[in-house]
Amino acid sequence: MRQNNSVEFLKEKAIEVRTTILTMIHEAKSGHPGGSLSSADILAALYFDELNIRANDPKWEDRDRFVLSKGHACPVLYSCLALKEYFPYEEIHTLRKEGSILQGHPDMKRCPGIDISTGSLGQGLSVAVGMALAAKRDNKDYRVFCVVGDGESNEGQIWEAIETASKYELNNLVIILDQNRLQNDNICDVVMPSRDMVKKFEAFGCETLEIDGHKMEEITDAFDKIRDTKTNKPFAIVAHTTKGRGVSFMEDVVAWHGVAPNDEEYEIAIKEVKGGLVCK
Amino acid sequence: MQIRDGKPTREAYGKAMLELAANDSNIYVVDCDIGKSCKTVPFSQQFPNQHVNVGIAEQNALGVGAGLATTGKIPFVTTYAVFGSMRMLEQIRQEVCYPQLNVKIACSHGGFTPANDGASHQGIEDIGIFRTIPNMTIVAPADYESAFELVKAAAKYDGPVYLRFTRDAVPSIYKSDDKFEIGKAVELNKGSDVTIICTGDILSKGVLATQQLEKEGISVKLLDMHTVKPLDKEAVLKAIKETKAIVTVEDHNIINGLGSAVAEVVAETGGCKFKRIGIQDQFGESAPYEHLLAKNGITVENIVDTCKKML
Incomplete structure (x- = not known):
């Protein structure tokens, strides 16, 4: 691991991330728990080990960049930023409230630590490409990590962006596909089948890895491997995940894409996530 | 105020970008495979490290530009007015205007200037579209000389700017040492009877109309409203005060362009007599530029x- 943290430490952080996600969405009475929980382990690994960032200097020019292209999953990002003390933890209680730094979708002008405003799907990866290209042109060492959804990958712009990353040999870009197999209306296979995403990333010129996006060892191993790989290609990690992961009644349920848990559901959910992930 | 043969304003864009890049390594061009038409090929050759070509992928081009801007670059995302104002529109709203990033959208083929290309390539709605997006600035230079200066002004201006250029040659009105400020109309002629306000490539018609009217003893105030947003309201208010009527002229749909912007000021202040001349809410076709304008009443005689x- 980049900072020599233990896998156990990151698993603990993932629990804190999940409890924070649920708390903020429950209090806001709206938000997107499913896709936030599916990417919680990935973001915990990024924010508590892999990313080279400074919470006390969010705009540090040599920092690694993070782009949440699937912007509706921002509770997971806000949770990481809150736990890293980019802003006081108490801010989580203001999610989606008037005047809050924690808008319904990420706003870089309001919230420290947000590298680009996102929310309209399919657009963040292009911005990540621009950031990675700037690093190359300026001979800077920072890297850019971008989390993309599988539903989001219906958008053609995602593939335009990957072609550009390959053309400009952006080996400082890591695309992470949160493949939770569900989207807003239904399961992806019904709405718009993604087919073989590994083959697609490879065909578009990416050095592609495939992992279980909830096994912390696999996530950190993938990051280790990427750091050790000499290539001119951009990296893609296809992370197989479960929407709503960690809360039994939310897992793999389309309906939990964009609704908040009520008081009773929240209490059960918090108890479950505090126990950590149950292996499948 | 003399009209001379001029050049396409897209050529001024290409030339200004060379001057800008020579002095600032943060100046970038993001092309979409129409660099030849948008006159950015010399830039790509002289400043390859500041040039990106993403191919025929406008939405992505805008995003790449936004990403570059987050690191302090000043990208000019370059395409035609139709694509710049529509194909990449929602990306501009989300990734440039909302976060107020320093990205310029530089578009050739504004209005009817790509005359023979037909309606698909004639960007006649662009100004109206961008007027409705918060934080956007809209600049439509009238001739080669002012385009050259306004591109440089846009580079200095911190924030989103839409620049509208002409495909075909337009007459020159300005001298190469004239100065321009974004958001400030240029008064080309002082007058007390009527005000003509133009934007973009049809300013030369405003000049000819002014000369004709003055010959007939009518005193004309002529304004070049090169920046449609933010509109120079003071200049409009002054025109309401100093003259009895205002006529706006534009190579753009009659809805939500310069005429609408001026009308809002006129209506809300009690105003004066007012008329708009522009494209009559209809598409163009492949035809000579002057014919397309004439079919919509955009002529010196009608002004x-x-x-x-x-x-």
Whole structure:
């Protein structure tokens, strides 16, 4: 691991991330728990080990960049930023409230630590490409990590962006596909089948890895491997995940894409996530 | 105020970008495979490290530009007005205007200037579209000389700017040492009877109409409203005060362009007599530029008649 943290430490952080996600969405009475929980382990690994960032200097020019292209999953990002003390933890209680730094979708002008405003799907990866290209042109060492959804990958712009990353040999870009197999209306296979995403990333010129996006060892191993790989290609990690992961009644349920848990559901959910992930 | 043969304003864009890049390594061009038409090929050759070509992928081009801007670059995302204002529109709203990133959208083929290309390539709605997006600035230079200066002004301006250029040659009005400020109209002629306000490539018609009217003893105030947003409201208010009527002229749909912007000021202040000349809410076709304008009443004769009827 980049900072020599233990896998156990990151698993603990993932629990804190999940409890924070649920708390903020429950209090806001709206938000997107499913896709936030599916990417919680990935973001915990990024924010508590892999990313080279400074919470006390969010705009540090040599920092690694993070782009949440699937912007509706921002509770997971806000949770990481809150736990890293980019802003006081108490801010989580203001999610989606008037005047809050924690808008319904990420706003870089309001919230420290947000590298680009996102929310309209399919657009963040292009911005990540621009950031990675700037690093190359300026001979800077920072890297850019971008989390993309599988539903989001219906958008053609995602593939335009990957072609550009390959053309400009952006080996400082890591695309992470949160493949939770569900989207807003239904399961992806019904709405718009993604087919073989590994083959697609490879065909578009990416050095592609495939992992279980909830096994912390696999996530950190993938990051280790990427750091050790000499290539001119951009990296893609296809992370197989479960929407709503960690809360039994939310897992793999389309309906939990964009609704908040009520008081009773929240209490059960918090108890479950505090126990950590149950292996499948 | 003399009209001379001029050049396409897209050529001024290409030339200004070379001057800008020579002095600032943060100046970038993001092309979409129409660099040849948008006159950015010399830039790509002289400044390859500041040039990106993403192919025929406008939405992505805008995003790449936004990403570059987050690191302090000043990208000019370059395409045609139709694509710049529509194909990449929602990306501009989300990734440039909302976060107020320093990205310029530089578009050739504004209005009817790509005359022979037909309606698909004639960007006649662009100004109206961008007027409705918060934080956007809209600049439509009238000729080669002012385009050259306004590109440089846009590079200095911190924030989103839409620049509208012409495909074909347009007459020159300005001298190469004239100065321009974004958001400030240029008064080309002082007058007390009627005000003609133009934007972009049809300013030369405003000049000819002014000369014709003055010959007939009518005193004309002529304004070049090169920046449609933010509109120079003070200049419009002054025109309301100093003259009896205002006529706007634009190579753009009659809805939500310069005329609408001026009308809002006129209506809300009690105003004066007012008429708009522009494209009559209809698409163009493959035809000579002057014919397309004439079919929509965008002629010197109609400007003159419209002014006279209001006095």
